[in-house]
Amino acid sequence: MTIQDAGAARPAGRPRSEKAEKAILEATLDLIGEGMGISELSIEAIAARAGVGKTTIYRRWSNKEDLVVDALATLKAPVPPLAGESVRDDLVTLLDQMRDESGHVRTKCVMNIALSESDRYPHLFEKFRKIAIEPRRAAMRQVLERGMASGELRSTLEIELAMAILTGTMVWFTKWGDTSDRGPELAEGIVDQVLAGIAP
Incomplete structure (x- = not known):
């Protein structure tokens, strides 16, 4: 697939930025880790901490719950490989x-x-x-x-x-x-x- 083909296949909107996603997830964890409960957590606060606009967050997550789930999931490492011998x-x-x-x-x-x-x-x-x-x-x-x-x-x-x-x-x-x-x-x-x- 050529670069042009890849661009044509991408959905409408700006390309996803791994840097922005990481900043958003880290900001979410930072705010919770500082004592902010999920009920108090807001997209506005996360956006301000991550240094992005709210639209950048909503482009990736439809709501706060989905964002929190993904943020919490990053704290869990993948299941370790098991030897299967004992x-x-x-x-x-x-x-x-x-x-x-x-x-x-x-x-x-x-x-x-x-x-x-x-x-x-x-x-x-x-x-x-x-x-x-x-x-x-x-x-x-x-x-x-x-x-x-x-x-x-x-x-x-x-x-x-x-x-x-x-x-x-x-x-x-x-x-x-x-x-x-x-x-x-x-x-x-x-x-x-x-x-x-x-x-x-």
Whole structure:
């Protein structure tokens, strides 16, 4: 495809600017991280912080909720690659990513503030769950199902309950526990304790 062809295929309006999009997403996260709730957040405030016009934002997002979802989703790294050689190693990889993300002060602050308003914005957080949370849950579910099939885990294992135990324990530690002296071994400890109870 030639440059001219690419230009002809582009929808009407100015070309999308990755720099502008990044500035808008960062401005949204900055404002939330500074304590501004989603209900207080406005397109005007985001535009002013990002140094763009409101039309630049509306050209990319039809409303504030969609923008906030995309901004929150950038705080979540892609699902890490899993070796697929042992249930233990793959679970440690998934939990350690949770621990690592919680170590970023800005990420932790933004997520705490944003999720505290989930009852007021159920549509927003349902979209966020599908974009950022469900892919991780699907990966963990596949690891546990593989373990049941291979005999590494009990064939009668309640997968949803096991997932809640694994992730819930990590969430507890990263929110309220003392993780200052616990690095990757925290994930290993959680997985080993849980596996002791769900192994054959």
